[in-house]
Amino acid sequence: MKKPQWVKEGLTLKGKIITVVLLLVVIIGGSVVAFKFYNFTQNNPKFCISCHLMQPAYNAWSKSKHKGINCHSCHHLSIPEQNRLLITFILHSPKTVPPLHGRIIVPWKFCYKCHWENNKKYPEAKKINNSRMHAKHYFMERIECSKCHGYILHEFLPGARFCLRCHKGKKVHGMKGFACLNCHTDRTVNLLPGRKKCLFCHGNEQIRKELIAGGTLDVQFFRPSKETIKKAPKIHVPAGAPMQFHCYECHKPHTKLMPGAGKCLSCHRDIILTGKHGLHVQTMGLACIYCHKPHSWKVTKKEAKSVCTTCHGYKDPLQFIK
Incomplete structure (x- = not known):
């Protein structure tokens, strides 16, 4: 088979320039496309819903407090994990998201970047620096953030109970x-x-x-x-x-x-032996709060004239404890 004439003679200067330009266009164009594709897959939440399994998660995210935060700011997968998910999706076509089986999807260190440190990108993120509740549950008990926050899909404020x-x-x-x-x-x-x-x-x-x-x-x-x-x-x-x-x-x-009389006596054990307390509590069966009004407790002369006189004539409260 004979070689084409232009191969035998080689490219002219003009041909070489055109070839170089075409190669540059292909390389630059390919790089731009590759970058845009990478940027889309890593920084655009809409990429996640290209997998039909993620639609509920996307819907919940779009209504959540994190709706302005890119998925990959919280969800990080290694290259092996990404490939495993891709192969699983292609080979098995799962219909539902598999159970977590105790896995931590978003480790605390990613929450920490916004909710502890000053993150210029998300300055309005609530800080937990002065929260004793978080100090006890995470720093002391080592409980992951997602145990309380986000246990319901993309609902980050814990429920009432x-x-x-x-x-x-x-x-x-x-x-x-x-x-x-x-x-x-x-x-x-x-x-x-x-x-x-x-x-x-x-x-x-x-x-x-x-x-x-x-x-x-x-x-x-x-x-x-x-x-x-x-x-x-x-x-x-x-x-x-x-x-x-x-x-x-x-x-x-x-x-x-509501505490009963027994609660009072759990602290005031010997009060029955003081003055007329035994008569009123044990014999007459009066509850402590009948005479001692909650949160003020003292029976003053003024109160005695209204409380004590419902049963008997007025007597000085000091005589009661003698």
Whole structure:
């Protein structure tokens, strides 16, 4: 077979220039196409829905707090994992997303980049630097972020009773519909509600404003409704009242919300032997709070004239304890 004449003679200068230009066009064009394809697959969430399995995840993401964040900012796969998924998709054509089997899809280190460090790209991300709740659950207990956040597909704010996933048997009695963080708070070291957190519902507007100004995560995201606050009995604790301790010392929301007389006697064990207490409690069967009004507790002369006289004539309260 004879070679073409132009092969024997070689390319002219013009031909060489055209060849080089064509090669450059192919290389540059191919590079641009390759870059755009890579950028689309890595930085455009719409690439994810090219797989029909991801449509529910995409729909949930598009309505979530993370809708402005690229999928790959949180979801990172190694090259072997990407290839394995591709082969699985081609060979098996799965109809549903396989179960996690305990795998952590988004490790804490990716959450940390926005919610702990100052990320210029997402400056509005809520920070957990001062959150005792996160300090206990992650830094002390080593619980992954996704255990509480995102356990429902792309819903990052935990549900009202999400704590019950781990804290079994801690349902709240007498406060139906309450979120766990309506009571538990970032304000205290042990996360138990301090007195002021209880007074968010049971106190006045000034206390509510103070708690909201504090900006703890529990108040920001789990605030009782106006209807709940309105229905809650309002209490006043005088500054000079005895027993200035936390509400949960007497009230046990997870077992018995309202304390009975037995609760008083668990601390005041010898009170039956003092003055007329034995007569009133054991003989007459009066509950402690019949005479001692909750949260003020002292029976003053003024109160004795209204409380004690419902059963007998007025007597000085000091005579009662002698």
